[in-house]
Amino acid sequence: MTNVPLTELTNRAREIFQLVVEGYIEDGTPVGSKALASNDRLELSPASIRSVLADLEQMGLLAAPHTSAGRMPTETGLRLFVDGMMQVAEPSRTEQAAIEQRLLENGPIEQALEATSTLLSDISGAAGVVMIPKRENRLKQLSLIRLSETQGLAVLVSADGQVENRVFALDAAVDSSDLEQASNYITGRLSGRTLAEALKVLRHEIASEKNALDTASKALVESGLAVWTQDPAQRPVLIVRGQANLIDDGALQDIERVRSLLDDLENKQSVAALLEDARTANATKVFIGAENRLFALSGSSVIASPYRDGEGKVVGVLGVIGPTRLNYARVVPMIDFTARSLGKLIG
The missing domain is CATH 3.30.390 (Enolase-like; domain 1)
Known part of the structure; x- marks a missing residue:
């Protein structure tokens, strides 16, 4: 089942679903009923929790990768979480200052763009990407x-x-x-x-x-x-940094997916074409798994935002590419702020 409206979930189901998604995003592993039962936010028995998990799985929001394992969100579930449940907050003043400093300390705009890609990789723990403004040579x-x-x-x-x-x-x-x-x-x-x-x-x-x-x-x-x-x-110009972040302990358990993702990232023409979809967006855009054909096989997510010059004209796109368990609530506002900061720098 797809496109499940949030209103179809009871308060109990919504809370359990949110805990599963947050737990999966935090450590990349399925969340079991015993772990949920120990959470202070729930006053339910493991049996009651298992019943709700089964309902959420039937709705297509959760999946059990193994018979005895816990549940993890499907791509449909992640979309529901991102669109309707995720609580985002602006980066702290300390984080904002750190982002602005990283961009300012790199001289010419070309170096600032490279620094932006590295910064996005550091923020997200994934691969940072920046599509450079198309500028003709003089x-x-x-x-x-x-x-x-x-x-x-x-x-x-x-x-x-x-x-x-x-x-x-x-x-x-x-x-x-x-x-x-x-x-x-x-x-x-x-x-x-x-x-x-x-x-x-x-x-x-x-x-x-x-x-x-x-x-x-x-x-x-x-x-x-x-x-x-x-x-x-x-010939779109794309800067990609932080591919090594994609190969962590969790990724090694699914090496074929990681290999597929790294191969996709090498196809910079296709990546740039995907990022073009975010040029007309008013805010940061999130593509989850099969929502974009390029990364459908690797089951990866893309978070991207356009950045503008001093006249408000979109001149490029920046973002991150990584596993679907990206910390969307943290990364989305970080990317949005970075795009605004880069726009001020370009002037």
Whole structure:
């Protein structure tokens, strides 16, 4: 049974269910009726508790992994707990100060983003992830080089000193002077612009016949720039830290699940696509187990929040990925505060 409304639970069932979930989240093991009977919050016999546990299992909220074991929440049960029962509180002032300090002490924004991923891992005991804002390189120099009669190489030097290469199709009729003219035009006329801006300027000047390039060089400049302007959208940048946190004593008992999760984390393109789902959220979003296809096999959860710049524009997503027994009540407000703090830093 799925989508069980909280109103279907009696007060007794609700309290027992909450204790099972909290116990499972705390140590990752099923909770038995004897342990529940010893809890001061309950004044019930083990037999009465077992009856309620059986009802909760029948409703699809709890499951017994072994015949003689206690119960643990199902993914449906965890969703009910997160949406309707979880009590969250803002991080303490000490915790807030520690988070802000960790972000501020790392200089350039790139280092702050890496620090954020590590911070999220430390907070959650899981893997921290940060999707970096998609920023296009600003052009410093672009050289076009012949590789063969049909292939050319575009060598980009960006304003921050990075050097990258792209292969593009080359007309056999193009000679070395065309390549040199196109390279000189790009560097001299379009330097300092983003690649998209440079391509827009070029096309406008070609349309209005305001440049001195011949037909062959115009085509070279446009193809050399076009191969780069596609790149930022096709290559999301993702920082993942703390994968080692996923391999604890409890995880070693289910090594196949952990191996599956680590394999999923290596597929950064897919992880980034999953995090994109949180970009439009107004607050921190929680994906539990099979609610996301990427981590369905490993039975993992994702807690993610968008972060915004000074103008309120969403520029990226941060969060954690780990087992379904994440401490949601603690981690959700921590991620929310970290997202707000990072947004202030970006400005």
